[in-house]
Amino acid sequence: MTKISRRTFNLLAGTSALAMTLPHIAKAEEPVVGGSVTMAVADEPPSLVSLTTTSASTVILSPKITEGLLTFDFDLTPKPELATEWEVSEDGLTYTFKLREGVKFHDGTPLTSADVAFSLMNLKKVHPRGQSTFQSLEKVDTPDDLTAVLTLSQPAPYLLTAFSAAEAPIVPRHAYEGFEDNPVASPNGNAPIGTGPFRFVEWARGSYILMERNPDYWDAPKPYVDELITQFVGDASVRSIGLESGEIDLAGWSPVPLTDMERIKADPNLQVETRGNEYQNNGFYRIEFNLENEYFKDVRVRQAFAHMIQPQQILDIVFMGYGDLARGPVTPSLKKIYDPETPVLEHDPDRAAALLDEAGYPADADGKRFDVTIDARPGVASQIAQYMRNVLAPLGVAVTVRNEDQSAYVRRVYTDRDFAFNAQGSSQLFDPTVGTQRFYWSQNFRPGVPYSNAAAYQNPEVDALLEAAAVENDPAKRKEQLDAFQHVIANDVPAIGLIATHQITIANVNLVNFCTGALGISGNFADLYLKDG
Amino acid sequence: MAKTHHGAGRVPRLLARLLLRALPTVVGVVVLIYFFLRLVPGDAADAIAADAGAATSAGMEALRARLGLDQSLITQFGQYVWGLLHLDLGQSVRYNAPVIDLIWQRLPDTVLLMVTAMTIAVALGIVMGMTMARFAGRLPDRLLSVLALVFYSVPGFWIGLMLIVVFSVQLGWLPSGGSGPIGRAGQGWAGVLVKPRYLLLPSVSLGLFYLSIYARLTRASMLEQAGQDYVRTALAKGLSPRKVMFRHVLRNALLPVTTMVGMHVGAMLGGAVVVETVYNWPGLGKLSFEAILSRDFNVLMAILLLSSFLVIAANVMVDLVHGWLDPRIQET
Numbered sequence: 024m025t026k027i028s029r030r031t032f033n034l035l036a037g038t039s040a041l042a043m044t045l046p047h048i049a050k051a052e053e054p055v056v057g058g059s060v061t062m063a064v065a066d067e068p069p070s071l072v073s074l075t076t077t078s079a080s081t082v083i084l085s086p087k088i089t090e091g092l093l094t095f096d097f098d099l100t101p102k103p104e105l106a107t108e109w110e111v112s113e114d115g116l117t118y119t120f121k122l123r124e125g126v127k128f129h130d131g132t133p134l135t136s137a138d139v140a141f142s143l144m145n146l147k148k149v150h151p152r153g154q155s156t157f158q159s160l161e162k163v164d165t166p167d168d169l170t171a172v173l174t175l176s177q178p179a180p181y182l183l184t185a186f187s188a189a190e191a192p193i194v195p196r197h198a199y200e201g202f203e204d205n206p207v208a209s210p211n212g213n214a215p216i217g218t219g220p221f222r223f224v225e226w227a228r229g230s231y232i233l234m235e236r237n238p239d240y241w242d243a244p245k246p247y248v249d250e251l252i253t254q255f256v257g258d259a260s261v262r263s264i265g266l267e268s269g270e271i272d273l274a275g276w277s278p279v280p281l282t283d284m285e286r287i288k289a290d291p292n293l294q295v296e297t298r299g300n301e302y303q304n305n306g307f308y309r310i311e312f313n314l315e316n317e318y319f320k321d322v323r324v325r326q327a328f329a330h331m332i333q334p335q336q337i338l339d340i341v342f343m344g345y346g347d348l349a350r351g352p353v354t355p356s357l358k359k360i361y362d363p364e365t366p367v368l369e370h371d372p373d374r375a376a377a378l379l380d381e382a383g384y385p386a387d388a389d390g391k392r393f394d395v396t397i398d399a400r401p402g403v404a405s406q407i408a409q410y411m412r413n414v415l416a417p418l419g420v421a422v423t424v425r426n427e428d429q430s431a432y433v434r435r436v437y438t439d440r441d442f443a444f445n446a447q448g449s450s451q452l453f454d455p456t457v458g459t460q461r462f463y464w465s466q467n468f469r470p471g472v473p474y475s476n477a478a479a480y481q482n483p484e485v486d487a488l489l490e491a492a493a494v495e496n497d498p499a500k501r502k503e504q505l506d507a508f509q510h511v512i513a514n515d516v517p518a519i520g521l522i523a524t525h526q527i528t529i530a531n532v533n534l535v536n537f538c539t540g541a542l543g544i545s546g547n548f549a550d551l552y553l554k555d556g
Numbered sequence: 557m558a559k560t561h562h563g564a565g566r567v568p569r570l571l572a573r574l575l576l577r578a579l580p581t582v583v584g585v586v587v588l589i590y591f592f593l594r595l596v597p598g599d600a601a602d603a604i605a606a607d608a609g610a611a612t613s614a615g616m617e618a619l620r621a622r623l624g625l626d627q628s629l630i631t632q633f634g635q636y637v638w639g640l641l642h643l644d645l646g647q648s649v650r651y652n653a654p655v656i657d658l659i660w661q662r663l664p665d666t667v668l669l670m671v672t673a674m675t676i677a678v679a680l681g682i683v684m685g686m687t688m689a690r691f692a693g694r695l696p697d698r699l700l701s702v703l704a705l706v707f708y709s710v711p712g713f714w715i716g717l718m719l720i721v722v723f724s725v726q727l728g729w730l731p732s733g734g735s736g737p738i739g740r741a742g743q744g745w746a747g748v749l750v751k752p753r754y755l756l757l758p759s760v761s762l763g764l765f766y767l768s769i770y771a772r773l774t775r776a777s778m779l780e781q782a783g784q785d786y787v788r789t790a791l792a793k794g795l796s797p798r799k800v801m802f803r804h805v806l807r808n809a810l811l812p813v814t815t816m817v818g819m820h821v822g823a824m825l826g827g828a829v830v831v832e833t834v835y836n837w838p839g840l841g842k843l844s845f846e847a848i849l850s851r852d853f854n855v856l857m858a859i860l861l862l863s864s865f866l867v868i869a870a871n872v873m874v875d876l877v878h879g880w881l882d883p884r885i886q887e888t
Contacts, residue, residue: 046801066607066846067651067846069604069607069650069651069652070652076604076607076608077608077609077610078607078609079607079609121785151605151608151609151610151611151612152610152612154612154615155612159873207652208652212652213652226650227661227838228653228657228658228660228838228843229661229662229839229842229843230735230836230838231733231734245570250860254733254734254836255836256733256835256836257751257833257836257842258834258836260717261717261720261732261833261835261836263730264720264721264724264725264733265732265733267725268724268725268728268732270724270731270732270733270734427597428598428606428848428849429598429603429606429849430596430597430598430602430603430606430849430850430851431596431597432604432606433598433603433605433606434598434599434602435597436596438602439597449609449638450609461610469613470607471616472611472612472613472616473602473604473605473606473609473610473616474609474610474611555665
């Protein structure tokens with residue numbers, strides 16, 4: 024029967040890589056229907072649709088209910104989701120999507136190209152990144168119910184990768200009637216309907232979100248799991264305990280203290296997966312300098328600091344090996360873009376001392392040069408800040424670590440600009456134009472805007488490279504531009520790249536297909552099933 | 557009896573006093589907290605953008621305009637008070653939902669947790685204190701004193717985590733978190749019947765600290781009362797030591813305990829923040845913590861207003877209990 028063969032095919036596609044690491048899963052194993060899966064997320068999401076926010080929990084939960092046009096395998100190759108066929112014109116200015124036939128929203132309304140047009144135009148308006156990601160999107164035409172034609176003002180080479188459920192959810196237009204001016208206020212954010220494998224049932228504030236299997240899903244007999252419960256568990260140790268006691272089946276984005284990982288890995292009831300961060304590229308850690316600061320306006324001081332750092336130590340001590348060295352502005356996990364030839368300022372304390380002498384900060388009789396404060400974005404970055412304090416002390420630079428909560432940090436660094444340098448983790452996303460350019464483009468030096476160019480870095484050469492790469496249709500040329508960009512940043516050091524972390528997903532051994540592509544735990548879970556139902 | 561006459565007029569009088577006391581407190585809470593909270597660096601728009609990890613300048617402006625943060629502080633305050641006078645607690649910016657709904661969703665679980673914790677603390681504390689007083693200076697007293705000291709000095713979150721490790725992870729007897737089963741498992745009577753299993757560990761963690769205080773307080777004041785003349789008189793007129801202990805000594809010794817209980821009701825909400833986080837208990841403590849982090853001041857104001865009412869109400873309750881324990885207090 025075709026039904027079975029398709030199911031088996033998808034399973035093979037989804038689990039082939041998984042099966043390599045977990046040999047006891049037979050490849051031809053038949054998915055079991057039924058059962059309840061409990062997932063833990065750190066924070067309660069502000070909304071259940073990633074149309075208006077990119078909050079971590081929202082991005083995990085939204086794709087289960089609200090799908091995207093495409094989905095992506097581990098190397099970011101697009102695969103059909105709501106769109107079955109797509110075509111990008113030669114000049115990169117026209118995108119044509121053919122929608123899947125017979126797809127219905129959870130309230131029975133059929134999905135049409137009007138919903139796609141509405142969603143994309145609203146993403147451009149209200150998504151936190153939408154104004155930049157969909158900047159070139161002029162209009163969406165809908166010649167028929169199942170065709171959407173996008174017209175761009177200039178090429179956007181990264182754009183196709185943006186059409187995932189996490190980044191560009193396709194929402195039902197009729198759920199936003201009366202909220203056209205303010206989609207954030209629509210009740211669909213808190214009780215969404217979508218086309219996804221799971222239907223929204225209940226949101227118990229402060230406690231959990233309950234979803235149930237969508238029996239009318241377009242990819243029948245998927246999904247397999249009857250019930251998907253998401254609990255908000257704020258404390259990492261408590262998440263460890265929940266996973267170990269079996270109360271939590273699944274948690275992503277490195278959910279437990281890394282010191283617990285030895286125990287977790289030894290637990291026969293748990294499995295560990297480090298893939299599934301290829302799309303978001305969360306957890307890219309950097310030291311960012313304020314170039315308006317009296318010390319750091321001098322490139323020699325920035326280079327001196329870079330010469331004191333041994334990122335391998337940070338990787339071993341702070342991240343316990345879960346990550347890759349990332350010395351430039353681009354994460355190595357973006358294999359098609361990262362340039363391994365990016366120059367590196369090696370560990371060299373003598374060179375660092377000489378650079379500071381040259382810059383006019385000689386050591387005094389006690390070996391002291393100057394005092395400076397480092398701010399840390401809440402979380403692991405604070406340990407990196409402490410590492411900086413330790414490695415800079417021998418250089419005669421006394422560093423004070425300042426820890427604040429998220430809002431105070433954002434206000435200080437981006438609005439008040441009352442900081443010297445800061446340690447932070449951020450998302451690199453699926454392309455540098457979307458995830459990296461914002462930190463280095465002079466046009467994005469915008470006080471008051473979080474995660475903009477806080478360094479106040481202004482380099483016409485970098486601007487030209489970034490702006491060219493943002494509209495370059497030829498992948499080879501674009502690669503050259505982005506390579507050049509990585510080299511300039513490596514020498515100019517407006518920020519020191521440190522680590523691209525691996526994001527750990529931990530699941531009960533009973534779970535199969537919880538990580539089937541680049542979206543990882545933000546996948547739609549249509550293939551997820553429990554071995555014993 | 558005179559007692560019943562007094563009792564009849566007492567409750568309305570107390571209610572009048574409650575209102576009289578509540579009014580200046582509420583005005584004070586609203587004005588002070590509103591402006592103090594604004595001293596915290598960062599606003600809700602910063603928090604939302606920080607949470608999202610991305611923003612644009614037009615987006616930030618639109619966000620501030622939508623949240624009313626672009627207006628002057630006085631205007632914002634005026635609007636808040638105006639809303640409050642119409643019994644409108646405003647909208648939560650973090651959850652995009654009316655504050656009153658959020659509070660109502662969380663209130664039952666918090667009240668349940670606090671009442672259970674307080675009951676455990678008071679009941680066991682008094683029993684422990686009586687035992688300590690009964691064996692003052694001897695081995696049981698010494699042992700219980702050490703225990704009380706441990707409960708007093710060890711932080712609640714650590715006790716919580718240890719209890720979870722022992723009873724959830726090792727023994728597997730009790731759930732490690734949450735306030736009840738979720739989904740199909742929690743429907744109908746099954747959900748209600750297993751609730752105590754979820755309640756036990758958090759309420760013990762929350763109550764232990766107070767338990768130790770009440771135990772020591774009961775012990776001290778019972779020993780103090782035992783030396784009073786009226787005790788000697790009671791014993792001299794031939795009452796059994798047991799009767800003297802329960803009817804006379806304990807009753808008087810409970811006065812300071814009840815006073816402390818009244819004061820602790822407010823403090824317990826603070827302790828609940830930690831315990832609710834460790835046990836993932838969906839109560840007001842966790843909500844207020846999240847409200848602080850997300851600069852969701854409408855929610856925080858509502859919780860603080862509610863807890864100030866709670867403290868006032870607790871004090872009135874204490875007055876009533878005092879009157880029952882010691883009828884002389886009613887006369888004043």
